[in-house]
Amino acid sequence: MVSSESAGIKEKINSPTLAVKWRTRLISMGILLGGLLLLAAFATTIGSVKIPLGTTFGILLDKLPFINIDQTWSDSTATIISQIRLPRVILAGVVGIALSVAGATYQGLFRNPLADPYLIGVAQGAALGAAVGFVIPTVFPGLEFSIVPIFAALGALITVLIVYTLARVGAAIPVTTLILAGVAVGSLLMALVSYVITISGDKIQGIVFWMMGSFSLSQWSEVQIALPVVITGSAFIFLFARSLNIIQLGEDQAKQLGVDVEKLKLLLLTAATLITAAAVSFVGIIGFVGIIIPHAVRLIWGADYRFLLPFSALVGAIFLITTDIISRTIAPSEIPIGIITALCGAPFFLYLLRKRTQVLF
Numbered sequence: 001m002v003s004s005e006s007a008g009i010k011e012k013i014n015s016p017t018l019a020v021k022w023r024t025r026l027i028s029m030g031i032l033l034g035g036l037l038l039l040a041a042f043a044t045t046i047g048s049v050k051i052p053l054g055t056t057f058g059i060l061l062d063k064l065p066f067i068n069i070d071q072t073w074s075d076s077t078a079t080i081i082s083q084i085r086l087p088r089v090i091l092a093g094v095v096g097i098a099l100s101v102a103g104a105t106y107q108g109l110f111r112n113p114l115a116d117p118y119l120i121g122v123a124q125g126a127a128l129g130a131a132v133g134f135v136i137p138t139v140f141p142g143l144e145f146s147i148v149p150i151f152a153a154l155g156a157l158i159t160v161l162i163v164y165t166l167a168r169v170g171a172a173i174p175v176t177t178l179i180l181a182g183v184a185v186g187s188l189l190m191a192l193v194s195y196v197i198t199i200s201g202d203k204i205q206g207i208v209f210w211m212m213g214s215f216s217l218s219q220w221s222e223v224q225i226a227l228p229v230v231i232t233g234s235a236f237i238f239l240f241a242r243s244l245n246i247i248q249l250g251e252d253q254a255k256q257l258g259v260d261v262e263k264l265k266l267l268l269l270t271a272a273t274l275i276t277a278a279a280v281s282f283v284g285i286i287g288f289v290g291i292i293i294p295h296a297v298r299l300i301w302g303a304d305y306r307f308l309l310p311f312s313a314l315v316g317a318i319f320l321i322t323t324d325i326i327s328r329t330i331a332p333s334e335i336p337i338g339i340i341t342a343l344c345g346a347p348f349f350l351y352l353l354r355k356r357t358q359v360l361f
Contacts, residue, residue, distance in 0.1 A: 025307050032314040036321075040093060043321050044085040046329060049077075056081055088218040091226060091282065092324045093317035095215075096289065098230045098279035100316025102272040103290025104297075104308055105237050108244040109268055110175050113298070114349070116290035117276040120182030120269075121159040123287075124189035126280045129155020130210050131196040134203045148210070149222070149281040156277035159185060164269065173265050213286035213338035215324050222282045233275035234313060237268060241305040244268075248303070286320070286338050288345020293319055295348075 041060065045051050055073050059081045062069045071078075102117035110119070118124075133151035163185050167178040197207055243264050247254045251261045280286070297311045320337075323344070327337045 021302075025301055025311075028301065029307075029310060029314065032311070032318065036093070036314055036318050039318060039321055040089050043089045043092075043325050044081050046325055047080070047085060049080055051077060051081065060086075083220070087220045087223050088215045088324070089321060090223050091218045092215050092321045094223065094226050094230050095279040095283055095286065096293075096316035096318070096320030097234060097313040098226075098275040098316075099286065099289040099320075100293040100312040101234045101237060101309055102276045104294035104305070104312045105244070105268050105272040106290070107294055108247065108305060109265060110179070111248060111250075113295050114291065116288070117272060118186075118285070118287070118290070120163045120178060121186040121189065122156045122273060122276050123280065123285045124186040124193070125155040125157070125159025126152040126277065127155070127193050127211055127285060128159075128189045128196070129153070130281075130284070131193050131200070131207050134207050134210070135196060135200045153277045153281035156280065157273065159189060160269070160273045164266075172262055209336060210284040211338075212336035213284040213341070214327075214334070214336050215283055216328075216334055218283070226278045226282055229278040230275045233271045233278075234309070236271050238309050240264060240268060241309055244305040284336075284338065286341055288341050288349060289316060289320060292345045292348045 041056055042053060044060075045053050045056050055077065058069050059073060059078050061067050062071070063082065099117055103115070106115040106117060106119055107113055129151035130148050132155075133148035136147075163178065163181045164173065166185070167173055167181040169177065197204055200207055243254075243259050246257050246259050247261065247264065254261050293316045294308065294312045297308055297315055301307055301311050323340045324337055327335045327340050
């Protein structure tokens with residue numbers, strides 16, 4: 001009986017249909033990666049100063065080692081591309097990767113397509129930290145960076161630690177308790193944010209604008225911090241793709257198949273929180289990306305986390321770079337990107353909610 005089941009599994013794994021699915025997904029991944037690179041190059045041409053795509057490619061290629069291109073552009077044009085627009089585009093892609101991968105991870109751990117990276121208080125903690133950072137002196141003596149991102153990241157991490165501690169029951173972390181603790185702590189923190197805003201005086205505009213999300217002040221220093229954290233954290237999460245697949249069967253089934261569920265929760269919650277904190281600390285709270293991207297990927301390419309995670313990363317980067325282009329071109333003045341993602345995400349969220357309700361009832 002066992003040998004016959006093993007033979008059946010081997011036959012299924014080696015079947016032509018499965019091979020075609022793998023090939024199709026890999027081809028799709030390659031197309032998305034190529035599209036992402038082209039979109040990133042195109043995004044650097046857009047702004048108050050119009051720069052041809054060919055000039056942009058020339059400037060970018062000229063920055064690569066061992067490549068020399070005859071300069072036909074001014075130094076100011078090169079500065080606009082390399083120092084203003086390129087870090088903005090890269091940071092948008094990095095934040096898209098972080099929020100999408102973290103959203104997919106939370107949805108897998110909680111086995112709920114409506115989960116997002118802010119479910120257990122990351123956004124609220126970051127908002128409180130940022131608000132405090134705005135109302136106290138914003139630059140350390142002798143250093144040239146704002147303390148707002150530092151306070152935002154610390155607020156996010158400390159909040160998740162508090163929620164995790166409150167939700168823990170012995171050696172276990174019940175999912176329902178974790179979510180309820182996150183909601184309660186998040187509500188308390190948002191009340192504190194409101195209080196800080198009321199006493200912030202002339203800093204109120206900066207706090208509100210940060211909470212709506214924006215890439216307008218992106219710098220290379222932010223990319224140099226966020227990029228390695230997000231790439232390392234996302235790669236770490238991908239190592240547990242198989243375990244995320246197994247946990248979809250239920251925690252009891254996963255334990256029987258050899259998965260240490262509680263350890264998995266701790267590791268993946270930590271990694272997802274770190275990459276989310278790295279993302280929101282620099283650009284503010286950008287909503288709905290962690291909900292709509294993983295679910296859209298799941299509908300198109302399936303729920304296998306070996307593909308869901310990398311596809312979510314690519315689609316998330318493309319989505320956020322695209323919405324950033326919209327935010328700075330749709331109106332005479334730049335619109336906070338959180339408004340654009342909310343306009344896209346809220347209807348999709350309501351669709352998911354309605355569809356889930358119809359399934360349940």
